Amino acid sequence: MSTCEKAGAEATSVVSSDRVSSLPPEIKGDILSRLLVEEAVRTSILSSTWRNAWTDMPKIFLQDGKLAQTKFVTLVDMVLALHKGTIEEFNISGNKSYHYEFARWMLMLSRRSPRSIIIKLNSLPEYRIPSCLFSIGNLKILHMENCTILLPRVFQGFKRLTHLSLKLFSSTDMDIQNLISFCPVLTDLRLVRFEGIRCLNIQAPELEYLEVVGGFEDINLDAPNLEWAVLTLNPKAKAYQSVPIAHDTKNYVKKSLGSVSDIKQLAFFGFFPEASIKRVHTYEAPCRIYSLGAYLSYDMLLGREASLDRLFIVPECP
Numbered sequence: 001m002s003t004c005e006k007a008g009a010e011a012t013s014v015v016s017s018d019r020v021s022s023l024p025p026e027i028k029g030d031i032l033s034r035l036l037v038e039e040a041v042r043t044s045i046l047s048s049t050w051r052n053a054w055t056d057m058p059k060i061f062l063q064d065g066k067l068a069q070t071k072f073v074t075l076v077d078m079v080l081a082l083h084k085g086t087i088e089e090f091n092i093s094g095n096k097s098y099h100y101e102f103a104r105w106m107l108m109l110s111r112r113s114p115r116s117i118i119i120k121l122n123s124l125p126e127y128r129i130p131s132c133l134f135s136i137g138n139l140k141i142l143h144m145e146n147c148t149i150l151l152p153r154v155f156q157g158f159k160r161l162t163h164l165s166l167k168l169f170s171s172t173d174m175d176i177q178n179l180i181s182f183c184p185v186l187t188d189l190r191l192v193r194f195e196g197i198r199c200l201n202i203q204a205p206e207l208e209y210l211e212v213v214g215g216f217e218d219i220n221l222d223a224p225n226l227e228w229a230v231l232t233l234n235p236k237a238k239a240y241q242s243v244p245i246a247h248d249t250k251n252y253v254k255k256s257l258g259s260v261s262d263i264k265q266l267a268f269f270g271f272f273p274e275a276s277i278k279r280v281h282t283y284e285a286p287c288r289i290y291s292l293g294a295y296l297s298y299d300m301l302l303g304r305e306a307s308l309d310r311l312f313i314v315p316e317c318p
Helices: 003-021 025-032 037-045 069-082 099-110 131-135 173-181 249-256
Strands: 059-063 089-094 116-121 141-148 163-170 188-195 199-203 209-214 218-222 228-233 265-269 277-281 287-292 295-301 312-315
Touching (some): 059 069, 069 099, 099 131
Parallel strands (some): 089 116, 116 141, 141 163, 163 188, 199 218, 209 228, 228 265
Antiparallel strands (some): 265 295, 277 312, 287 295
């Protein structure tokens, strides 16, 4: 390459670099939000214009990975302390123990009013969710794993929350009932592998999707807009080896499903001994029943005008 060609290439490189560096802060933040925070912070060494660009990232993804525990703690503290933009999504995951720092992180995070929070910290014991997290009014999406949920005495609810996903958690009947009922626009609810909950009372007027996996003993569902539901009974739960599903004989299913009217697909999976199902009345609702040993899989597809009131599963009296 001639001297002139080299000079031209260098000039083009400088111009391209200047164009990238001169991007508005919000554009830089969007670019960096596609990286892990650790990688985004490293861009501060590129030039003075990128030095603080990561502090405007709208989406924050923190993963401990191969980082030492102390380095990850320092990273999270720095991000939450120095971030100055709007946080749309906060996603943190890790396998090391951060129980000592967790409450501090949640307090710092709650002051930033994020719209989406995803917490996947897997080290035992469960992380107790501090009351400050339940005060975030702008929250729209909340996913938490390996946690203990005890609502504060003064809980105003999540008025904008549309998606709630809880996995590997413990709570009480009343706390979960209040948490759900105080989310008036909730459309997507997932409760997977929980302890401490015997009776699920779900009142959600806007709920469209429901997934429940656990060893609950009873469920009362009032969700008139529900379209898709999966209820999985833990086959290891002792309750289902001795406590019948229907406490009110033939009207139990109808009562427990409440005002569900527009559902399109409903599936039950769990420990249902074949002898416990005596008969099925279908009337006008098209359905298919498969009974395989200890498992009953029920898959029903309903038209828009069909109603669950037309179908009853009547357990045999004990």
